[in-house]
Amino acid sequence: MKKLTYLATLAGSMLIAASCVDLNQEPQSFISDEEYFSQINQESLETSVSALYNNLWHDNYGFNSRIQRIQVCADEITYRAAKPGNELAYYDQLSPNIGANTADFDTSWELFYFTIANANKIIHYSAAPADATKEEVAKFNGVLAEAYFLRGLSYFYLVRMYGNIPIIPENGYETVINCPLSKPDEVYTKMIVPSLEYAETWLPESPRLGNSSTPTKWAAKTCLADVYITMAGWPLKKKEYYAKAAEAAKDVLDHNKYHHQEANYEDLWKETNKNNSEFMFCLHHSHANKVMASNYGKSYYPADFYNIKEEKARNGWADYYARKEAFDSYPNDKRKKWNFMTEWYSTSNNNKLIQWQDSPDGLPCISKYYNYDQGNPGENAQANGVTCIYRLADAKLLYAEASAKATESVNTQAIEAVRSLQDRAGYAELDKVPNDVSYDDFLNIVSKERKYEFFAEMRRWFELVRTEQVSVKRADKWNGSFFQTQGHYYFPIPSAQILLTGWENNKGY
Template identity: 35%
Template sequence: MKKIIISILGVLSLFGCVDLKQEPLSFLTPENVSYDESNMTTMANGLYRALWGWNYGYCCRLFTLTLGADDVIAGQLSKTRVIVIDELRADATISELDVKYFWTNMYNLILNSNLMIEGISGSSGSFEEKKPYLGEAYFMRAFAYYNLVRIFGDVPAIIDSKSAQDVLGNENIGRNRVADIYDKIIVPDLIMAEEYLPEVPRTRDNSSVGKIAAQTCLSEVYLTMAGWPLKRTEYYAKAAEKAKQIIEASYNTHRLVEHYEDLWKEVMKSDNTEHIFAINCSRLNSMASQYGISFLAMEENGWSDYLADEAFYLKYPDDERKAFNYKTTYNRAGRPGQTIIVPYTQSTMKSPFINKYRDYGTDAAQSDGIIPIYRYADVLLIYAEAQNLANNGPDDLAYRCINDVRKRATGGTPNDIPENLSGEDFDKYVFDERGWEFFAEFKRWFQLVRREKVEECNRYNSRVVEAGYIDRNKENYLMPLPPKEVELAKFSQNAGY
């Protein structure tokens, strides 16, 4: 039920070219640091703050840029920021700030990763001591480019800090092909990260990356490379192989937690039983998330920025996840001493409310909690999807993976899918299960795009279909480049904008 952006709002003169020289808090550069363990730790911590991106970066910006999926709608953003990207219509709009700051955020992370790689690699000292910190930097650079190519397509590929400081706004530096960025940066960097990172993350929780985070990201990268736009279907086998390696590894201590809702409790946010990697947010530590009242409905004294897509909600199976993920009523004062419970269908936006992140705080625009990136459920469903598509039929492990996820969703009651399914039918079960499991986790849009199902899954929304907002060209799967970068660097804007 989302729409793909075709025009860009914003006054170009308000925004300058991205300044890649801006550094995150606590980040040290090669010119002012000695590479002892304390300073390498400080640099590594700076990478996670750079990814976080001042609470808007890897949170609400990503939410907004992926509203073309079918699980979340824009809500009041369609009025307050004139964002109406939750319908597939040709005049859809997006705030220029969202594309500008997401682009800036990722390139800032790339610069800092480059600085760290160069500085540590060129320093004296034991290589064994430096390896895990290099692993974190290689992971972060790969992850930044992975986000950039999925959002923008061809982008400048920079693997040294000097070029990074001069890249944007420089018409002598062009955009590199998506395939080349995968082949020459993302995959090699993740392989290096997998080799260098320890089995147990540096922080011993989910707030930093270890070997399994690199393997999980690499398996997802292979899964993405098998789909649109590269369509290298032979990579399904690579994705399955890497996911299976995680599942069967002797050092793998991850598993599904017993109850889905426990994943989203503030007191459990750093737990790495299932969360393999997540940004740990804290208002106290000046690293807040952007949930808060943005996820509350106006009827709850919130902003209604993000709401659940009703069509997706109505298809959602009645399990523990659905009961936790959604809030479907609100309270209204009646006669003195009386409270009236009102269904969402009588609310202003007539859509269910998102409950998932409410334990992180709803008293302000900023809150605590986590920004989820990889969970063990990712590994299980990557294997189930990739193995089936690679072999035109599921094996026993693929069945076990999806059934484990479904069993947890029903509170421990077995909820197995039918046996002896064809590859096509098994794929339908896995595709749907991924949507239910990762509701409102920034993943659905990328799933629909790589499987070329944006239009198909949006057809369930009667308002979109009746208005004729459907059948967009796949070139509109990409977001527009920041207009100021197009102007200064002489880039060709992505098609359709």
């Protein structure tokens, strides 16, 4: 069998798919897709699929950087106003700028379509050997299902961020002259749901690599619940999908035997415990090995940070702070203690301890990921840890919301799902969701618990959009904002794509 040198080309080639133009630049010295995949076996399939996670990550400032940046549009994190020309200000104003914010749109578009294009090749050309046993076919399809999962997940992010997007043909993209834009409904029904249904059918119940760096059946099921609840909200507003979301999430809660809620919230975010089973699917980072290092280093430290242990200034980049309102409204529970840094030694105060209110930027810091920073806080641009995309708490809150909205009532299992998270957070009994809670109060509680539980985990913007709560939660900037005047919540399709294809960009860009 030929050596798998083609994999490097598959995983590292330029993104032809996103431009949908016949560039005809396949190097003739490389073997073709057909030749490569005609010889594929279990081992080489696993190698090919594993490369997709690097596609999704997209270098140090790819997935977890770009998706976090757009969260500044929401109501939990903000930016440093004192930084000259800080382009995050456009997100804070709810008015993305196609020029100033172009790196976010270009990178996000590329990383998702890069993942889709390479997943398509694996899906289209891979098949279990004809002489494989039933068990071998199941194992082969279980790995192939990871490609389906990543394809469905990538389209899911794209359709929420950009609205009308192209569907890339599965059988190759080199001969495609122009890919038309497809409406969100078509993307969901043709690509996202079928991809995740295949993944849910074939993925194993426990992860292939023994940790959340590869998804399980339950990760796919939770993603499906997230997809369905989104289809029920803006822009499709197909309310019948609340029942499907509830059904999918309930299946996870009732039948999964691998994923268990971590006893202590803070332990989820410790480097030594990042392989805990509550995580369903994450990007795993390693700064030391330069493999998918995260952006949880200097970006999250204040600009005036002084490392008292080292007795050395470690001024952070202060890319993100917590919003003052988010901190003030956060309950005084165990999560708050872990998620926020409220005092630090400051270079602006002769290296003495200050409170966040007295810092130059006057904002509390996001400390959720500090344990990932290799023991010297603020030293590194990148760090270790995980970027969690789904964990068991997602399934609990998805079920709580979807089951209530599907029936316009609140059931016992939904209440218990929320209470289990409140128990872990250390709520007093009187502060937990009551058994006789009203429908409206329950939905309000669920939304708040999602905001508290997933603080700075890159989920909040998508929730506010599908529930059409941006105008409520960001009332300070809503009137006159781009989103308000244009009547949608989409970001611009990258300018280069518009120039290459002649597509019509989202309204207002």
